[in-house]
Amino acid sequence: MADVWVLLDHEEGALSKVSLQLLTAARSLAAQAGGSPVAVFCGTGWERAKEAVARYGATKALVSESKDFDRYQPAALVETLAAVVGERTPWGVLFASGPAGKEVAARIGALLGLGVLADAISVSVDDAGRPLVEHAAFGGAVIVRKTLRSAPYLICLKANAVAAEESPASLEEETVPALVSDDAKRVTVAERVSTAAAGRPPVDQAAVIVSGGRGLQDPANFALVEALADELGAGVGASRAAVDAGWYPHAAQVGQTGKTVSPQLYIAVGISGAIQHRAGMQTAKTIVAINKDPDSPIFALVDFGVVGDLFDVVPKLTEEIRRRKHAG
Numbered sequence: 324m325a326d327v328w329v330l331l332d333h334e335e336g337a338l339s340k341v342s343l344q345l346l347t348a349a350r351s352l353a354a355q356a357g358g359s360p361v362a363v364f365c366g367t368g369w370e371r372a373k374e375a376v377a378r379y380g381a382t383k384a385l386v387s388e389s390k391d392f393d394r395y396q397p398a399a400l401v402e403t404l405a406a407v408v409g410e411r412t413p414w415g416v417l418f419a420s421g422p423a424g425k426e427v428a429a430r431i432g433a434l435l436g437l438g439v440l441a442d443a444i445s446v447s448v449d450d451a452g453r454p455l456v457e458h459a460a461f462g463g464a465v466i467v468r469k470t471l472r473s474a475p476y477l478i479c480l481k482a483n484a485v486a487a488e489e490s491p492a493s494l495e496e497e498t499v500p501a502l503v504s505d506d507a508k509r510v511t512v513a514e515r516v517s518t519a520a521a522g523r524p525p526v527d528q529a530a531v532i533v534s535g536g537r538g539l540q541d542p543a544n545f546a547l548v549e550a551l552a553d554e555l556g557a558g559v560g561a562s563r564a565a566v567d568a569g570w571y572p573h574a575a576q577v578g579q580t581g582k583t584v585s586p587q588l589y590i591a592v593g594i595s596g597a598i599q600h601r602a603g604m605q606t607a608k609t610i611v612a613i614n615k616d617p618d619s620p621i622f623a624l625v626d627f628g629v630v631g632d633l634f635d636v637v638p639k640l641t642e643e644i645r646r647r648k649h650a651g
C-alpha cells in the first residue's frame with residue numbers, strides 16, 4: 324500500500340501544531356507515492372480531534388481510543404502501532420521528531436526490523452518511490468540526504484519543517500483495537516505535570532522565533548524581545564551568553580547546547596552569530612538579524628539584516644507591526 328500515515332501528536336484530542344504540519348507533509352508524500360494520507364489516533368478525545376484531521380486533508384483515520392495509551396506510555400502505543408503497521412504495510416509513517424515521537428519510531432523500528440530516519444527537515448519521494456530525507460548534521464554546517472531501504476519507511480519530521488496548510492477532505496474512520504501486553508503494563512505513568520509557558524509557544528515548536536542575546540545588555544531588556552514576539556505570535560529564544568548570564572531560562576536557549584530549531588522565521592536581536600548559535604538555527608526558512616556591528620558573523624547567514632541599535636530598531640519594528648495589524 325502506498326498510503327502515508329501520520330501518528331497524531333495530541334493532548335486529549337487537542338492536536339499539536341506539528342500534527343497539522345505532518346498531515347500537510349503526508350498529503351504531498353501520498354500524492355507522490357500514489358496513496359492516501361491516513362491519520363492514526365491513539366488515546367482519548369477523538370471527537371475533539373477529528374474536525375481538524377479532516378480539515379488538514381486526511382482521507383482516512385485509524386482510531387484507537389483508550390486510556391491505556393496515557394497509562395502505559397509509550398509501550399501501548401508501540402505495540403498497537405507496530406501490529407497495525409506490520410499487518411498493513413503502508414508506504415511509511417511520519418512521527419513528530421520530538422523525544423516521544425523518536426522513541427516510538429525507534430521502538431517500532433526495532434520490533435519490525437525497519438530503519439528510522441529522525442530529525443528530518445524535509446522529506447519527498449525519489450524516482451524509485453523511496454523517501455528522500457534531508458537533515459542537518461555537524462551542527463547544521465552540512466545538509467545530509469538519506470533514504471531508507473526497509474519499507475514501511477519510519478520518518479521523524481522536525482516541527483516547522485513544513486508549513487501547515489488546510490485542504491479539507493471527507494474522512495473515513497476505522498476503529499483499531501489497543502494492544503497492551505502484560506509487559507507493557509510493567510511501567511505506569513503516575514502523574515503528568517504541564518511545564519508549558521503560558522501564552523507563548525515553546526521555542527522548539529514555534530513557527531516564528533525572536534531571540535535575544537548579550538546585545539540586550541540587561542535582563543529587563545528582554546521585554547523588548549517579548550513585545551516583538553507577542554506581536555508576531557512568536558516564541559522567545561536566547562543565546563547562550565544571555566542564558567549563562569541568567570537573563571533567560573535555559574529552555575529557551577538556541578544552539579549546539581540548547582534547542583535546534585527550524586522555524587519559518589527567526590529574528591536574532593543582539594546576537595553575534597557564533598558557530599554554536601548557528602548550529603541551532605541556521606535551517607530556519609527566513610533569518611533576520613538586528614545588530615549594530617556590520618561585521619558581525621550573523622550577517623553572513625541572514626535573508627534580511629538591519630545594521631542598527633536594537634534599542635532604536637526593535638521598538639519601531641514592534642510598533643510598525645502593531646500598526647499594520649490594526650490597519651487591516
Ligand SMILES: Cc1cc2nc3c(=O)[nH]c(=O)nc-3n(C[C@H](O)[C@H](O)[C@H](O)COP(=O)(O)OP(=O)(O)OC[C@H]3O[C@@H](n4cnc5c(N)ncnc54)[C@H](O)[C@@H]3O)c2cc1C
Pocket residue numbers: 535536537538539561562563564565576577578579580581582592593594595596597598599600603613614615616619631632633634
Ligand atoms: C561548547 C560550546 C557550546 C556552546 N553552545 C551555545 C549554544 O547552544 N547557543 C549559543 O547561543 N551559544 C553557545 N555557545 C557560546 C557561543 O560561542 C557564543 O559565546 C554565544 O553564542 C554568544 O552569544 P551572543 O551572540 O548573545 O553574545 P555576543 O557574542 O557577545 O554578541 C552580542 C552581539 O550583540 C551586538 N550588540 C551589542 N549591542 C547592541 C545594540 N545596542 N544593538 C544591536 N546589536 C548590539 C554586538 O554587535 C554583538 O554582535 C557555546 C560555546 C561553546 C564553547
